Amino acid sequence: MFWKDASAFMPILLQGLQLTVAVTLGSLLLSTLLGLFWALMRVSGVTPLVWLAKSVVNVIRGIPILVLLFYIYFVLPELGITMTAMQAGILGLGIAYSAYQAENFRAGIEAIDHGQVEAAQSLGMSWIMMMRRVILPQAVRIVLPPYGNTMVMMLKDSSQASTITVAELMLKGQMLAASTFKNSTVFTLVALLYLVMSVPLILFVGWLERRNMPKR
Amino acid sequence: MIELTGVHKSFGANHVLRGVDASISKGEVVCIIGPSGSGKSTILRCINGLESYDKGDIRVDGLRVDRRGPDITAIRTRVSMVFQRFNLFPHRTALENVIEGPVFVKREPRALAIERGRQLLDRVGLGDKADAHPAQLSGGQMQRVAIARALAMQPEAILFDEPTSALDPELVGEVLGVMRTLAEEGMTMAVVTHEMGFAREVADRVLFIDHGVIVEQGAAKELLSNPQNPRTQDFLRRVLRPI
Numbered sequence: 001m002f003w004k005d006a007s008a009f010m011p012i013l014l015q016g017l018q019l020t021v022a023v024t025l026g027s028l029l030l031s032t033l034l035g036l037f038w039a040l041m042r043v044s045g046v047t048p049l050v051w052l053a054k055s056v057v058n059v060i061r062g063i064p065i066l067v068l069l070f071y072i073y074f075v076l077p078e079l080g081i082t083m084t085a086m087q088a089g090i091l092g093l094g095i096a097y098s099a100y101q102a103e104n105f106r107a108g109i110e111a112i113d114h115g116q117v118e119a120a121q122s123l124g125m126s127w128i129m130m131m132r133r134v135i136l137p138q139a140v141r142i143v144l145p146p147y148g149n150t151m152v153m154m155l156k157d158s159s160q161a162s163t164i165t166v167a168e169l170m171l172k173g174q175m176l177a178a179s180t181f182k183n184s185t186v187f188t189l190v191a192l193l194y195l196v197m198s199v200p201l202i203l204f205v206g207w208l209e210r211r212n213m214p215k216r
Numbered sequence: 217m218i219e220l221t222g223v224h225k226s227f228g229a230n231h232v233l234r235g236v237d238a239s240i241s242k243g244e245v246v247c248i249i250g251p252s253g254s255g256k257s258t259i260l261r262c263i264n265g266l267e268s269y270d271k272g273d274i275r276v277d278g279l280r281v282d283r284r285g286p287d288i289t290a291i292r293t294r295v296s297m298v299f300q301r302f303n304l305f306p307h308r309t310a311l312e313n314v315i316e317g318p319v320f321v322k323r324e325p326r327a328l329a330i331e332r333g334r335q336l337l338d339r340v341g342l343g344d345k346a347d348a349h350p351a352q353l354s355g356g357q358m359q360r361v362a363i364a365r366a367l368a369m370q371p372e373a374i375l376f377d378e379p380t381s382a383l384d385p386e387l388v389g390e391v392l393g394v395m396r397t398l399a400e401e402g403m404t405m406a407v408v409t410h411e412m413g414f415a416r417e418v419a420d421r422v423l424f425i426d427h428g429v430i431v432e433q434g435a436a437k438e439l440l441s442n443p444q445n446p447r448t449q450d451f452l453r454r455v456l457r458p459i
C-alpha cells in the first residue's frame with residue numbers, strides 16, 4: 001500500500017524537491033555574499049560602517065523569517081516592488097540568513113592572530129588585499145564547520161517559502177496530503193527526502209574541512 | 217635615512233614614549249636595548265606605521281610616517297619588519313611567503329619573484345625548504361624565512377623586533393648568523409634585542425631606552441663595556457649577570 005502510493009506521489013514531490021534545491025542554493029549564495037559584506041563592514045574599523053553593520057545584523061536577527069517573507073511578498077508590492085514567489089523566497093531567506101552568516105564570518109576573521117595583520121601591513125598591503133590574500137583564506141578553515149551547519153538549516157528552512165506559495169517540497173506535500181488524505185505516506189516521504197538531501201550536504205562539508213586542514 | 221624627533225606615544229594612560237629623538241643613517245646597524253616595557257618595540261612599530269604616534273615627527277627618506285597617510289605603502293616597502301613571533305602566513309609555503317610582497321604589492325612578474333625568492337631562501341640557508349609550510353619548520357627556520365620575506369621587498373632598511381626572543385636557545389645562533397651577514401653586507405638595520413653579544417659584535421651604535429626616553433647612546437663596544445648612566449649600568453648588570 002505504502003509503496004504503491006509512494007510511487008504515485010514521488011514524481012509530484014520530486015517537482016517540489018527541484019524548487020527546494022533552487023530556493024536553498026539561491027538563498028545560500030545570497031546570504032553568503034551579503035553575510036560576507038556585513039562581516040567586512042563590521043571588521044573594517046570605520047566607525048559608521050561598523051555601526052551600520054551592527055544595526056543591520058541586529059534588525060535582521062530580530063525579525064522572524066516568516067514575517068520577513070510575508071513583508072517582501074505582500075508589502076513590497078504595495079510600494080511598487082513586485083516579484084515572483086520564488087524570487088521573494090530567495091530574497092527573504094537570503095537576507096534572514098545573512099545575519100547569521102555575518103556573525104559566523106566575523107568570528108572566523110577575528111580568530112586570526114593579529115600578527116597576521118601586522119605582517120600583511122608591514123609588507124605594504126592594502127586592507128582589501130590583506131583580507132583577500134591573508135585573512136580570509138585562513139578564516140575559511142575556522143568558518144567551515146558552522147557554515148555547514150547553516151547550509152543544512154537553510155535547506156530545512158526553505159520549507160518556509162511554502163507559506164508564500166513557492167511550490168517546493170513542503171507545499172507539494174501539503175497539497176498532496178490535503179487531496180488524498182494519505183498524511184502518513186506523504187509526510188514520511190517528505191521527511192525522508194529532506195533527510196536524503198541533508199546527508200550529502202553534511203558529507204560535503206566534512207570533505208571541505210579535511211581538504212582545508214593545515215599542512216603538517 | 218630614519219629620523220625621529222620628539223616622538224610621544226601613549227596607550228591610554230600609559231605614556232610609553234616620552235620624547236624620543238634618534239636617527240639611523242644608511243648602512244648603520246643600531247641595537248635598541250632596555251628593560252621590558254621601556255618602549256623599545258613601540259619605537260620600531262611607529263617607524264613602520266604599525267602604531268600611530270601622538271606627537272613629534274618620524275621620517276623615512278624625508279617622507280613623514282603617518283599610518284593613514286598616502287606615503288605609508290612607499291615607506292613600508294622601503295622599511296621591512298621582522299617580528300618576534302615570525303608572523304609567517306601559515307597557509308602558504310616558505311617560497312610563497314617570500315614572494316607574496318613582491319608579486320602582490322610590488323607587482324613584480326611571478327617568474328622573476330620566484331627566481332629571486334629561491335635565491336633568498338638559499339641565502340638564509342633554506343633552499344631545500346621552499347615548499348615547506350611554516351608548521352613544518354623550526355622556530356629558527358621560520359624566522360629565517362621571515363627575514364627572506366623582508367629582504368624580498370628589496371628594502372633600504374630592516375627593523376627587527378626581538379627576532380630571537382621566541383626561539384629555543386640552540387636556534388638563536390642560526391638567526392643571528394643571518395643577521396650578522398646582512399649587517400656585513402651593509403644593510404641598514406634597527407634591532408630591538410636582548411642579545412648583548414650580538415649588539416657588541418655587530419652593532420655600530422647602541423641606544424639604551426628606559427621609561428620611554430633614550431637614556432644613553434653611543435658606539436656599541438663603548439656603551440656596553442663602559443656605560444655612563446647609572447640606569448644603563450644597572451640594566452647591563454642585570455642582563456649580563458642574571459643570578
